[in-house]
Structures are given as C-alpha cells and as structure tokens.
Amino acid sequence: MQAGHPDAPLAASAAHAVALYGSDAELRRMVLPFVREGLHGGEAVVAAVSEQAAAVLCEGLGKARNDVRWAVPGLTYTSLGPASEAVRSYLAEQHEAGTPVRLLAENATGGPAGRTAAYLRLDAVSSEVYGVYGFPWACLYDRRRHPAEVLEQVVQVHPLLLGADGRAAGNGAYVSPEAYLAAHPGPLSPVPPTVALDVTLTTGAELSAVRNRAAAAAGLLGLPVADTRDLELGAGEVIANALEHGVLPCRVRLWGEAGQVVVRVDDRGPGDGVATAGFRRPPLDSRSGMGLWIARQLADVVHVGTGVDGNAVELRFGAVARGGGRDAA
Amino acid sequence: MWDGHLLLLHRSESDRLARLAAWVGRGLDQGEKVLCVEGAEAGNPLFGHLRGCGIDVDAAAEEGRLELLPLEAFSSPGAQDQVVDRALDEGFPALRMSAQADSARTVLTTEAYQDLERRIDRLCRTRPVSAMCRYVRRSTTGQLLRDVVGMHVAGVRDPTLSSGGAGSELVLRGEVDIANVDVLAATLAAALDAAMSSGRDVVRLDLAGVDFLGVSACRAIVEESVAFRDGGGRLVLAGSAPGLLRVLTLVGLPAVPGLELIGWDRPAG
Numbered sequence: 001m002q003a004g005h006p007d008a009p010l011a012a013s014a015a016h017a018v019a020l021y022g023s024d025a026e027l028r029r030m031v032l033p034f035v036r037e038g039l040h041g042g043e044a045v046v047a048a049v050s051e052q053a054a055a056v057l058c059e060g061l062g063k064a065r066n067d068v069r070w071a072v073p074g075l076t077y078t079s080l081g082p083a084s085e086a087v088r089s090y091l092a093e094q095h096e097a098g099t100p101v102r103l104l105a106e107n108a109t110g111g112p113a114g115r116t117a118a119y120l121r122l123d124a125v126s127s128e129v130y131g132v133y134g135f136p137w138a139c140l141y142d143r144r145r146h147p148a149e150v151l152e153q154v155v156q157v158h159p160l161l162l163g164a165d166g167r168a169a170g171n172g173a174y175v176s177p178e179a180y181l182a183a184h185p186g187p188l189s190p191v192p193p194t195v196a197l198d199v200t201l202t203t204g205a206e207l208s209a210v211r212n213r214a215a216a217a218a219g220l221l222g223l224p225v226a227d228t229r230d231l232e233l234g235a236g237e238v239i240a241n242a243l244e245h246g247v248l249p250c251r252v253r254l255w256g257e258a259g260q261v262v263v264r265v266d267d268r269g270p271g272d273g274v275a276t277a278g279f280r281r282p283p284l285d286s287r288s289g290m291g292l293w294i295a296r297q298l299a300d301v302v303h304v305g306t307g308v309d310g311n312a313v314e315l316r317f318g319a320v321a322r323g324g325g326r327d328a329a
Numbered sequence: 330m331w332d333g334h335l336l337l338l339h340r341s342e343s344d345r346l347a348r349l350a351a352w353v354g355r356g357l358d359q360g361e362k363v364l365c366v367e368g369a370e371a372g373n374p375l376f377g378h379l380r381g382c383g384i385d386v387d388a389a390a391e392e393g394r395l396e397l398l399p400l401e402a403f404s405s406p407g408a409q410d411q412v413v414d415r416a417l418d419e420g421f422p423a424l425r426m427s428a429q430a431d432s433a434r435t436v437l438t439t440e441a442y443q444d445l446e447r448r449i450d451r452l453c454r455t456r457p458v459s460a461m462c463r464y465v466r467r468s469t470t471g472q473l474l475r476d477v478v479g480m481h482v483a484g485v486r487d488p489t490l491s492s493g494g495a496g497s498e499l500v501l502r503g504e505v506d507i508a509n510v511d512v513l514a515a516t517l518a519a520a521l522d523a524a525m526s527s528g529r530d531v532v533r534l535d536l537a538g539v540d541f542l543g544v545s546a547c548r549a550i551v552e553e554s555v556a557f558r559d560g561g562g563r564l565v566l567a568g569s570a571p572g573l574l575r576v577l578t579l580v581g582l583p584a585v586p587g588l589e590l591i592g593w594d595r596p597a598g
Contacts, residue, residue: 085579204508205340208489211506211541229572237544240507284551284581290544294579 018158033166050108078319103137111320181275186303237291271311336481350382366428423457502538536568558587
C-alpha cells in the first residue's frame with residue numbers, strides 16, 4: 001500500500017486503523033499523514049484523544065491545528081457505552097448530512113481491570129458499527145500505557161495498522177469481531193460479601209419495584225441522577241431479558257465499587273450463546289436484542305458471562321474514577 | 330383519577346381491596362352514593378374488608394350511602410337507569426358503582442355483558458355516574474384484554490399504568506415494562522381505532538406523567554400505530570422527561586414515519 005504519502009488516496013482503505021505509538025515523535029510520524037490527508041481532502045477531521053496526544057499532534061500540525069476539531073460532541077470516555085453511542089450518532093449525523101469526516105479516537109481514562117476489556121470489545125465491533133457510515137478512523141494506543149497482552153489484542157481488533165511512516169497496511173493478526181468477542185468474554189467481577197441490594201424475582205410483576213429499589217440504592221451510593229436513570233433503564237432491560245428469556249429465578253445484586261455502581265443480574269439459563277449480542281443495533285421490530293443493546297449504550301461496562309450456574313450480566317454505571325484501581329467495596 | 334368509567338386490572342387480592350377501598354372512600358367523602366354490585370354467591374365479605382380499611386361501613390349502609398346490589402338486580406335492561414334515578418331521588422349528587430366484571434362475564438352471555446358495559450359507559454358520559462369495572466389481571470390477557478380495554482380506553486387502572494384523555498388525546502401515567510406492555514398496546518390500539526373510525530388523523534399521546542418506558546413499550550407504540558400511520562395518521566408523542574427521551578431516541582422512534590416527538594427537554598450535554 002502506498003497510502004502513507006500525504007497526497008495518496010488512503011481514505012478508501014483506512015476504514016479502521018490503529019496507531020500503536022511509543023513516543024511523541026512516533027505519534028507524529030504515524031498519525032500526522034492521516035490527519036493531513038483528511039484536511040487536504042476537505043474532510044472534517046475530528047480528534048477525541050488524550051490531552052497529551054492532542055498536544056503532540058497540535059505541535060506537529062502548526063497552524064493547521066485550528067482546522068482540526070478536538071472533540072466529538074457528547075464524547076468524554078468517562079462512561080464507555082454513552083461514549084460509543086456518542087461517536088456512532090455523530091458519524092450517523094455527518095453521514096446523513098453528507099459531510100465527509102475522519103476521526104481519531106483514543107481512550108485514556110483507564111479504570112478497573114475489566115474496563116480495558118470492555119473498551120477493546122467495543123473497539124472490535126466498531127469496525128462494523130461505525131464502518132457502515134464509510135468514514136476512515138484511527139484509534140491511538142500509547143504502547144507505554146498498556147501491557148503486552150492488551151497490545152496484542154489491540155492489534156487483533158483493527159483491520160489496518162498505521163506504520164511508523166504513516167502508511168496504512170493490512171493487518172495479518174486481525175480477527176473478525178465475532179471471533180474476537182467469542183474468545184474474549186467479559187471478565188465478571190467478584191461479588192463482594194456485602195451488597196447494597198440482593199433480590200430475587202420470578203415474575204414481570206416484580207420488575208417495577210426492583211427497578212425502583214435498584215435506583216434508590218444507586219442513589220444512596222452517590223450515583224448522579226442522570227446515571228441513576230440510565231441504570232434504571234439499562235438494568236431494567238437486562239432483568240426483563242432474564243425474566244422473558246432466562247431460566248428463573250432471576251437474582252439481582254447491586255453494589256458500589258471504585259466510584260461506580262455495579263449491577264449483576266443472574267438467571268439459571270444457558271444465555272443466548274451469541275458473543276455479539278447487543279453490540280449491533282437491532283432493527284426496531286426484532287423480538288430480542290434491543291434490551292441488551294440499550295444497556296450497552298447506557299452503561300460504562302457490560303460483561304456477559306455464562307457458566308454452569310447460569311447466565312450472568314454485569315453492568316457498571318457512572319463515570320469511572322480517574323486512574324481508578326479497585327476500592328474495597 | 331378515580332372517576333369516570335374505570336377499568337381496574339388488579340394483580341392480587343390485596344391490590345383489589347386497596348384500590349376498591351380507595352375508590353369507595355373517595356365516593357363517600359364526596360357525598361356520593363356508592364353501589365357495589367356483587368354476585369349472589371359473594372355474600373357480604375366486602376364490607377368486612379372496607380371496615381378493615383377504616384371505612385365506617387355500618388353507618389354508611391344504615392344511611393343508604395353504601396349499598397350492595399346483586400348482579401341479577403342490576404344487569405337487566407333498564408335497571409341501571411333506575412338505579413341512577415333512585416340515587417338522585419334520594420338526594421345524592423352522584424352515584425358510583427363497582428362490580429367484579431369478570432365474574433359478571435361468566436354469568437351473563439357475551440352479548441348481554443357487552444351491552445351492559447356499553448350502557449354503563451353511556452351513563453358515565455351522560456349522567457353523574459362513575460363506574461369501576463374490576464378484572465383479575467392474570468386472566469385478562471390477549472383478545473379479552475383488548476376487548477375490555479376497548480370499552481375503557483380513558484380509564485385503565487393497571488397497578489403501574491393508568492390512562493386518561495378524550496377525543497384525539499390519550500394521556501398515560503405510571504410505568505410500562507414487560508409486565509403491562511400488553512395493557513399499553515391494547516389502550517393505544519383502541520384509542521387509534523377510535524380516531525380512525527371518527528376520521529381524526531392526528532392523535533396526541535401524552536407521556537408527561539410516565540416515569541418509565543421500557544424497550545417493549547417503545548416497540549408496542551410503533552407496532553400498534555402501524556395501521557393508523559399507514560393510513561396517513563400522525564401520532565404525536567408529547568412529554569418532557571429526559572429519561573424517556575433517552576429510550577425513545579435509542580430505540581429509534583424519532584426516525585419512524587408518522588411518529589413525532591414534541592415538547593421533550595434535551596438531556597444536558
């Protein structure tokens with residue numbers, strides 16, 4: 001591929017690329033050609049990246065830095081589901097308006113261990129979820145910030161690699177979203193010995209009361225009102241799924257951890273066995289899938305795990321504490 | 330909230346008694362005559378329950394303010410108007426009456442039962458009458474639910490959902506999830522049917538009093554309005570709660586032809 005030259009056509013092939021950089025200089029060499037190509041081509045170049053990366057790229061761009069938009073509306077990365085949905089709806093709007101866009105994305109917020117796994121899974125499906133709008137985008141990962149096993153997975157979820165010279169090249173290690181998600185189910189968190197809410201349901205008639213109790217418990221744990229509303233809806237849909245499709249009873253537990261509120265929903269069924277469930281927006285008339293999709297758009301992290309005891313869904317709500325490790329719950 | 334021609338869908342005996350007691354208490358407080366239509370086999374257990382809820386049943390019954398009437402004495406044609414006339418003659422400003430309607434359905438023929446419901450509906454619209462028809466929620470599903478809701482479109486009282494409104498407006502309050510999405514579906518379908526048969530092509534669904542709408546409810550709004558919208562009708566969803574706007578938007582309702590969202594506050598950010 002000859003895509004790295006600033007004037008060479010790269011867009012068509014640069015659907016979902018990754019720049020794994022290890023220094024400021026490398027970041028500039030890898031990414032500036034991608035940015036300049038977009039600016040030369042009259043595209044709206046939008047970058048939602050870490051402050052450090054933005055500063056490095058600005059320096060390299062000189063005056064052209066002012067031609068780049070340094071934020072995606074509604075995107076903060078403080079909660080991954082809403083972040084992913086903010087990018088999707090932004091791309092959808094630009095697509096609708098016929099405005100060519102190219103995007104740089106970098107999540108540098110960190111958080112609990114399972115959060116990187118959640119981000120990688122969203123990144124994996126984004127090849128399709130964002131890809132339908134036809135815009136090129138590149139994800140930035142600072143090699144110094146991530147362990148080797150994470151970097152190995154980063155490579156697996158991006159069909160293209162931005163090389164040290166800025167050229168985009170096909171990536172032999174890429175695996176399909178289905179294969180990636182099947183191989184990397186979300187790691188469920190250990191449930192603490194004491195939880196703020198532990199209830200068991202067997203009928204839909206109990207759903208409203210449990211939803212309200214969960215919202216009240218989340219509020220007492222300090223979850224902001226808007227996040228609590230998202231919890232009520234997202235967790236409510238996951239519980240509804242368990243009641244409609246799972247094997248009862250359905251157990252709901254809720255606790256606080258690292259400034260977030262975790263909801264875990266268990267039923268005794270085998271789950272649906274579909275690794276990609278709820279990652280793609282289902283059609284409006286589909287009988288299933290919408291509830292989990294909604295939950296994924298609202299929660300920071302959604303992990304689904306199936307074991308001998310049944311199916312479990314873990315949802316985390318609220319902004320993650322910066323650089324957060326795990327609090328004892 | 331508790332007047333007009335109501336459909337009480339009760340989930341349990343305690344739910345039934347609590348709501349019936351509230352409804353009776355409200356009537357007595359307002360000086361109305363309260364009539365409970367009971368099957369002959371029912372005896373008089375109701376008064377015991379009302380007494381337990383703090384209602385002075387004996388005084389009310391003594392003074393004719395609270396009365397039990399066997400179904401047979403109430404269901405014959407013409408009997409309902411006579412009951413109303415008698416209450417007004419006795420000096421009451423209004424009459425409210427309640428019956429375990431699903432029991433009545435087992436005693437009367439379907440035609441006689443539907444005729445009775447229609448006559449009660451007419452009384453509620455034309456005379457100072459309120460009626461509460463009680464149904465066991467668990468056994469009121471499917472087509473039966475649609476039929477029953479169709480006769481009480483603006484007076485549905487599910488444990489977590491109630492309906493109101495008139496003409497081209499349907500007002501909902503409460504919560505809708507998988508437990509009562511069929512009630513929402515039946516209510517909306519009946520309201521839109523009524524709109525279509527009277528040639529109205531804009532219906533306003535007021536969701537300002539709705540605290541929770543699940544995905545199943547959003548889907549029902551779309552599916553139940555297909556015929557209305559395909560026929561050129563416009564269904565306007567009015568509300569203000571940011572939580573509701575969130576689910577409506579995520580599910581994709583704003584993009585559905587013939588559905589329109591107005592009056593919603595955009596969530597911050």
